[in-house]
Amino acid sequence: MTSLAPAAARPLGPRAARALVFLAAGAVLVLEILGVRLLAPYVGLTLETTTAIIGAALAGLAAGAAAGGRAADRLNGRWLLPLLLAAGGLLCIAVVPLVRAFGAAARGTSELSALLIALMILFPPAFVLSAVSPVVAKLQLHDLQHTGRVVGSLSAWATAGALVGTFGTGFVLVPLMPTSAAVFAIGGLLLTVALLLALRFGATSPAVAIACVACALSLAGAAMAIGSPCDAETDYHCAIIVDSERPGGRTLILDDLRHSHVDLDDLSHLEFDYTRWMGDAIDALPGGPLRVVYLGGGGYTLPRYVATVRPGSRARVLEVDGELVELARRRLGLRTGSHLRVRVGDARVTLRDEPTDSADVVVGDAFGGRSLPWHLATAEFAREIRRVLRPGGLYALNLIDQGDLRLLRAEAATLLEVFADVRLVAHTENGQPAGGNVVFLASDRALAPDVRSTSRGARTLDRRAVRRIAGDADVLRDDDAPADQLLSAR
Numbered sequence: 001m002t003s004l005a006p007a008a009a010r011p012l013g014p015r016a017a018r019a020l021v022f023l024a025a026g027a028v029l030v031l032e033i034l035g036v037r038l039l040a041p042y043v044g045l046t047l048e049t050t051t052a053i054i055g056a057a058l059a060g061l062a063a064g065a066a067a068g069g070r071a072a073d074r075l076n077g078r079w080l081l082p083l084l085l086a087a088g089g090l091l092c093i094a095v096v097p098l099v100r101a102f103g104a105a106a107r108g109t110s111e112l113s114a115l116l117i118a119l120m121i122l123f124p125p126a127f128v129l130s131a132v133s134p135v136v137a138k139l140q141l142h143d144l145q146h147t148g149r150v151v152g153s154l155s156a157w158a159t160a161g162a163l164v165g166t167f168g169t170g171f172v173l174v175p176l177m178p179t180s181a182a183v184f185a186i187g188g189l190l191l192t193v194a195l196l197l198a199l200r201f202g203a204t205s206p207a208v209a210i211a212c213v214a215c216a217l218s219l220a221g222a223a224m225a226i227g228s229p230c231d232a233e234t235d236y237h238c239a240i241i242v243d244s245e246r247p248g249g250r251t252l253i254l255d256d257l258r259h260s261h262v263d264l265d266d267l268s269h270l271e272f273d274y275t276r277w278m279g280d281a282i283d284a285l286p287g288g289p290l291r292v293v294y295l296g297g298g299g300y301t302l303p304r305y306v307a308t309v310r311p312g313s314r315a316r317v318l319e320v321d322g323e324l325v326e327l328a329r330r331r332l333g334l335r336t337g338s339h340l341r342v343r344v345g346d347a348r349v350t351l352r353d354e355p356t357d358s359a360d361v362v363v364g365d366a367f368g369g370r371s372l373p374w375h376l377a378t379a380e381f382a383r384e385i386r387r388v389l390r391p392g393g394l395y396a397l398n399l400i401d402q403g404d405l406r407l408l409r410a411e412a413a414t415l416l417e418v419f420a421d422v423r424l425v426a427h428t429e430n431g432q433p434a435g436g437n438v439v440f441l442a443s444d445r446a447l448a449p450d451v452r453s454t455s456r457g458a459r460t461l462d463r464r465a466v467r468r469i470a471g472d473a474d475v476l477r478d479d480d481a482p483a484d485q486l487l488s489a490r
Contacts, residue, residue: 017140018157020081023193024088024132025158026165027186028125031092032057033169035122037179038095039114040238040255042103042229049114056118060126068131072138081135082198084128089190091125096180100229129190133158178233231331234323241331244271250332252299254324260299264333267304273456274437275301277425278396280453281441282306282361285394289313293359293388295347295376296366297325300334307339315340316354318347320366348375354388362389364397372399374483377411378476382418386444394451395419397440405433407486409473411440412466417475421446424461424469425453433461433469 035053071080098121137154141147173182230238240253248265251258261271270276279302282290289312294303297319306313319325322344328334336342343350347366362385366376375381385395397415401408415422419442426438441447441460452460461469476483 014140014153017136017154020085020136020193020197021133021154021158022161022164023190024085024129024161026161026168027088027092027190028057028061028129029162029165030169030173030186031095031122031125031183033166034173034179034183035095035118037174037233037238038099038121038183039103039117042099042117049118052115052118053122056115056122057126059119060123061130063123064127064130065134067127069134071131072135077135077139078201079198081132081139082194082201084132084135085190085194085197088125088129088132089187089192089194091128092187092190093184095121095125095187096183174235232323232327234321234327236321237324239324239327241327246271250299252328252332254298260301262299262301262304262332267308270301270305272301272437273427273458274398274439275305276455277439277453277458278302278363278398279305279309280455281394281396281425281439281451283309284448284450284452285360290360291358292316292361292363293351293354294318295351295362295364296320297328297342298365299332300328300340302363302365303340304334313339317342318350319344320346346373348373348381348384351381351384351388356387357390359388359393360390361394361396364395367397367399372407372483372487374476374481375478377414377483378478378481379414379417380478382415382442386418389444392443392445394447395440395442397442398437399440400437401487402435405435405469406473407483408433408438409470410476410483410486412470413473414476415440415442416463416467416470418442420444421463422466423447423452423463424466425458426461427457428459428461431465 032053035057036050039049039053068084099117102117102120133154137151140150140154169182173185176182177185229240231241232239237254242251242253243249244251244261246263246265246269248263249271250262250264251271252260252262258272261275263269263271270279282292282302288310290306290310292303292306292313292315294315294317297303297317300317303315303317306315317340319342325334325342325344329336364376364385366373382395389395395415397411399408399411412422412424421443423441424433424438425441426433427436428434439453441451454460474480
C-alpha cells in the first residue's frame with residue numbers, strides 16, 4: 001500500500017479543507033437542480049423525470065463517497081484532490097452538450113429514457129465530486145484523537161455547501177442566467193480551483209493546465225454549436241414559439257408539449273379543440289361583457305378571444321411564470337391594461353385575493369399532459385373557485401389524460417363533490433371519453449342546456465354520465481392528491 005506519510009506531514013489547512021468540501025457538495029446540488037431544467041425540453045417535467053435525476057445524483061454520491069474513501073487510503077491525496085476537482089469541472093461542462101446531443105433522440109419515449117440520460121449526465125460528476133470529502137478528510141487528519149471533530153466539521157460544511165447550492169440555484173442562478181451558462185460557470189469554477197490547487201501542491205505543469213482549459217473550451221463550444229432548443233428559459237419552462245400554417249398563427253411550446261396557439265391577425269380564432277370547447281361554453285352564457293379569471297396565461301388565447309367576442313369584458317390572469325408573460329408581450333402580441341390584467345404568482349395563493357362572487361367565469365388552464373400542479377386539482381381549491389364565482393357562474397377546466405383515465409375520473413369525483421352540476425366535453429368512443437384533452441364545465445347551479453359544445457366532433461356528457469365515469473374514484477384532497485401518479489399510470 002502506498003504510504004501517505006508526506007501528505008500527513010503537511011496536512012491540508014482547516015479553512016481550505018472546509019472550502020473544498022463546501023464547493024464540491026454545492027456543485028452537485030446545483031447540477032442536480034439544473035439537470036431538471038436541462039432535461040425538461042426533451043422528456044418533459046414529470047415526476048418520473050425529477051425522480052430519475054434525484055436518484056442518479058444520489059447513486060453517484062453514494063458510490064463516489066465509497067470509492068473516494070478507498071482511493072484516499074491508497075493514493076497521494078495531493079495529486080488526487082486536484083484531479084477529482086478538475087474531472088468534476090470537466091464533467092459538469094460536458095453535461096450541456098451531452099443533454100443536447102442525446103435529448104432530441106429521447107423525445108416522446110418512455111420514462112426509461114429519462115432515467116438513462118439522467119444516469120449518463122449526473123452520475124459521473126456526482127461520483128467524482130463526492131469523492132472529494134474523504135480525500136480532504138485524509139489530508140487533514142493528522143491526530144487520531146481529533147478524528148470525530150474533523151470528520152464532523154467536514155460533514156457539516158459539505159451539508160452547508162449543499163444548502164447554499166440548493167437555495168442559490170433556485171433564488172439566484174436560475175433567475176440570473178440561462179441554465180447552460182450556470183452549468184458552465186460551476187464547471188469553470190471547479191476547474192479553476194483544481195488548477196490553482198494543483199499548482200500550489202506542485203502536482204501539475206503549465207502544459208497540463210493548458211490542456212484542461214482547452215478541453216473545457218471545446219466542450220463549451222460543442223454545446224454552443226448544438227444550440228439551445230429554447231427561445232426563452234424561464235424559471236419554470238423551456239419556451240419555444242413557432243409559426244403555424246395560418247399566416248398570423250403562432251404556437252407556444254412549453255418544454256416538449258404544445259401549450260397555446262394564437263392568431264395575431266384574428267384573435268377570435270381558436271385553433272386547439274379544447275379552447276374551442278371552452279369558447280363554445282362561454283359563448284352560450286347570457287350576452288354582454290364578462291368578468292373572467294384565468295388560472296394560467298400561456299399564449300393568452302382565451303383572454304383575447306373573450307375580449308374580442310364580448311367587448312367590454314375584463315380579465316384577470318393568474319400566471320406563475322413572469323418571464324412567460326414577458327415572452328408573450330414580445331412575441332405573441334400581448335397587450336395588458338384595464339381590460340386584461342396579469343398577476344404573477346401561484347394561482348392557489350393569488351386566487352385568495354379575488355373577491356367573493358366577483359367572476360362570471362373561471363378558466364383553469366394550468367394542467368399539462370405530463371405533469372400538473374396537484375394543489376390546483378383538489379376539492380379545497382375547487383371550493384375556493386366556487387367562492388370567487390358569482391351564483392350560477394361557470395368553471396371551465398382543461399385536463400389531459402390518457403389510458404385508463406384515472407386522473408380524469410378522480411377529478412370528476414372531486415368536482416362532483418363541490419359543484420351542483422358538472423359536465424364533460426370530450427371526444428368519445430362508445431360513449432366514453434377517448435383520452436387526450438377534455439374540458440370540465442361546472443357550476444353551483446344547474447347549467448343551461450345550451451352551455452355545451454358539439455364543435456370539432458366533441459360530445460358533452462351530462463352530470464349523470466360524469467357520475468358514471470367517476471365511479472368509485474377517490475376525491476382529490478390537499479391531504480391526499482396523488483395526481484402525478486394517476487396521470488402517469490398508463
